[in-house]
Amino acid sequence: MxxxxxxxxxxxxxxxxxxxxxxxxxxxxxxxxxxxxxxxxxxxxxxxxxxxxxxxxxxxxxxxxxxxxxxxxxxxxxxxxxxxxxxxxxxxxxxxxxxxxxxxxxxxxGVGDIFGGIFSQTGRRGATRGPRRGSDVEGEVTISFSDAADGVTVAMQMVSDAACDACRGTGARAGSLPKVCPTCEGSGMATTSTAGGAFAVTEPCHDCRGRGMVVEDPCPVCNGSGRGRSTKQMNVRIPAGVNDGAKIRLKGRGGAGENGGAAGDLYVLVHVTPHPVFGRKDHNLTVTVPVTYAEAVLGAEIDVPTLGGMPVRVKVAPGTPNGRVLRVRGRGVQRSDGTRGDLLATIEISVPGEINEEARTALQQFARASGEANPRSELMARAR
Missing domain, CATH: 1.10.287.110 (DnaJ domain)
Structure with a gap:
């Protein structure tokens, strides 16, 4: 049985x-x-x-x-x-x-032998202090609207947890060395057993906090922790098309690992300053372009600004209504594959606040000559 x-x-x-x-x-x-x-x-x-x-x-x-x-x-x-x-x-x-x-x-x-064998495999004699992954580091950067559209490389000052320069990560005062922890015998792990030895549990050693070493004369700079604050300058590439509030992960650019462990990651939070003229819809740029009443009615060719380049000439068809969107291909934000979105120009008919007597007379003559029907008649009929 x-x-x-x-x-x-x-x-x-x-x-x-x-x-x-x-x-x-x-x-x-x-x-x-x-x-x-x-x-x-x-x-x-x-x-x-x-x-x-x-x-x-x-x-x-x-x-x-x-x-x-x-x-x-x-x-x-x-x-x-x-x-x-x-x-x-x-x-x-x-x-x-x-x-x-x-x-x-x-x-x-008995059961004590079974479980003792299983859980003591990582006990003090066979265990070694394993590698530890470095900590992740977060930073913030603010870039212009143009740099967000085209991509930019920025210099960042990173502060992270690293080996103490004074003791070179040992935690001991200069001229002294840490000693092997007598509790875990340098493994960094300690095994405790329940009453009768039936159950064995392995966990980080409380005396050395998992380091495997104890410091009798601690370093005055890091207080024996062996860790310090590291400040270094690095260049970070912000990809084209990044949005405001995006978080970019740079693998392996964070805090240094211990005992051969991999470095942590660097996370960069990107802030993009707004542009006074242009806006964004995904990879398309948006801009509002004013035209005169005459240009909208008669048609015209107008100049439309582009982001960081020369203006482009766009044709406004006769009878263009207010709010119509004209598309300029390939003048938007760069995509990851190297192509660009479009520039969307919204027509806004500009109405002058004041006109001279000659212009007034001309408009009155235009109104009579055009014989335009009341544009609100259909609206009024539907509202009844």
Whole structure:
């Protein structure tokens, strides 16, 4: 019978006796249940056959004083009814066969030996202090609207956690050296056991805080931590088309790692100052271009500004209404593939605040000559 079965099955419940039942009570209960569920008494009844096997299994354990003692001890340790996840459930881990391989037969190999072996594999003798990844560093940069559209390289001053310059990361005062931690013997990990040694847990050593070394004469600069503040200048490339509020990740440009660990990452938060003329819609630039009433009615060719370049000439068709958008191909923001978006020019008809008498007379003559219908008549009709 495997230890797995012992932990998952309540044999006392199967026989219907208490945990302090005598050997005679166990024997009597077994005979009664075996007689009731024997296959000869219940031909063709699979439930009775299953029950008979359970009763026989329970009697086999509880009738043997040695097996019963081990069964009681191991169920008491885990509170009874303890269930292990099957292999493949909840992530990787030892399979049930591996976990209980050493639990078969004999009273000497108890659960304490099983779990002690599993969790002490990273104990003080075999363990070594592993590499530690450096910390991530965050910075901010403010760039112009034009630089955001075309991309730019900016100089940044980065402050991060690094090895102390005074002690070169040892944490000890100059001229002295740290010593191997006597608690974890330099592994950085310590193993503690529960009462009786049944369960072993490995965790970072409290005395050296996982470093594996202790400092008797600490460095006055870093107070024995071995870490200090590092300030360095670096050039950071901001890609073309970046948006305001974007966060750029630069892998491996953050704080230095320990014990051969990889460096952390640098995250740059980008702020883009607004432009007085241009706006953005994804990779398209937007601009509002005023035209006169005459240009809108008669048509014209007008100059439209571009970002960082010469103006482009755009044709305004006769009868162009206010708010029409004219598209200029390839004059927008650069994409990642090197192509550019478009420039979207919105026409805004400019109405003069004051006109002279000659212009007034001309407009009156235009109104009479054009014979325009009331443009609000349809609106009024629909509003009724």
């Amino acid at each position: 495997s230890t797995k079965d012992w932990l998952e099955k309540d044999y006392y419940k199967v026989l219907g006796v208490s945990k302090d039942a005598s050997a005679e009570e166990i024997k009597k209960a077994y005979r009664k249940l075996a007689r009731e569920n024997h296959p000869d008494q219940n031909p063709g009844n699979p439930e009775a056959e299953k029950r008979f096997k359970q009763v026989s299994e329970a009697h086999n354990v509880l009738s043997d004083p040695t097996k019963r003692k081990r069964y009681d001890e191991e169920r008491s340790l885990f509170g009874g009814g303890f269930r292990f996840p099957r292999a493949g459930q909840g992530g990787a881990g030892p399979s049930m066969e591996d976990l209980f391989r050493n639990a078969q037969g004999g009273a000497q190999g």
